[in-house]
Amino acid sequence: xxxxxxxxxxxxxxxxxxxxxxxxxxxxxxxxxxxxxxxxxxxxxxxxxxxxxxxxxxxxxxxxxxxxxxxxxxxxxxxxxxxxxxxxxxxxxxxxxxxxxxxxxxxxxxxxxxxxxxxxxxxxxxxxxxxxxxxxxxxxxxxxxxxxxxxxxxxxxxxxxxxxxxxxxxxxxx
Numbered sequence: 001x002x003x004x005x006x007x008x009x010x011x012x013x014x015x016x017x018x019x020x021x022x023x024x025x026x027x028x029x030x031x032x033x034x035x036x037x038x039x040x041x042x043x044x045x046x047x048x049x050x051x052x053x054x055x056x057x058x059x060x061x062x063x064x065x066x067x068x069x070x071x072x073x074x075x076x077x078x079x080x081x082x083x084x085x086x087x088x089x090x091x092x093x094x095x096x097x098x099x100x101x102x103x104x105x106x107x108x109x110x111x112x113x114x115x116x117x118x119x120x121x122x123x124x125x126x127x128x129x130x131x132x133x134x135x136x137x138x139x140x141x142x143x144x145x146x147x148x149x150x151x152x153x154x155x156x157x158x159x160x161x162x163x164x165x166x167x168x169x170x171x172x173x174x
Contacts, residue, residue, distance in 0.1 A: 003117055004065070006109040011065040011078060011117075014053040018066060021074045022046050025097050034095065034132065057083055057122070067096065067110045075101045078110050080118060080127075088125035090118060094138075107141050115145065119173045126172045132157055133165040147171045 004011040014022070025031070026041040057063040061083040067076040076096035083090040094111055096102050118124045129147060131138045143149075147169040155163035 004113050006113050009106055009109050010068055011110060011113050012068055014050055014064060014066055016050055018074060019043060019047055019050060031095060075106055078114050088123060090124055090127055092127050092129050103137060111145055126170060129169045131167050131169060133167050139167060142169045
């Protein structure tokens with residue numbers, strides 16, 4: 001069994017054909033608060049990003065993978081970022097584009113696959129995530145997979161309705 005293949009989904013490297021999906025995702029203003037995005041992305045910028053997405057995690061300190069179902073449909077993205085092999089840690093983020101694919105086990109399976117890869121192949125000791133305190137689905141997902149709340153950053157995220165707290169989560173390999 002491939003390490004990045006689960007029962008219902010698999011994770012794969014980004015490909016040039018993912019440009020339109022990436023364009024739709026990165027320009028979806030409803031998730032900008034989560035991603036920290038403030039301005040739209042041009043296709044040219046995203047094409048350049050895809051042209052360089054093959055680079056090794058040890059070189060660019062991040063890894064972005066597509067989350068695909070068994071019909072090869074790209075459902076979302078999952079990332080390792082702030083990769084620090086010396087301290088054996090990285091941050092993790094996940095986004096599933098369409099709301100009808102959320103709360104269906106896709107995120108759980110994708111995050112489980114990525115954690116197995118991070119701990120067994122990359123030999124990480126710990127992975128962390130930062131999640132808005134009002135993002136109950138994501139908080140539940142990370143808690144279900146053994147992440148522990150280690151702190152709260154007060155008024156960390158500026159939104160249209162004021163400032164929001166962000167929860168810091170951490171999972172240490174056993």
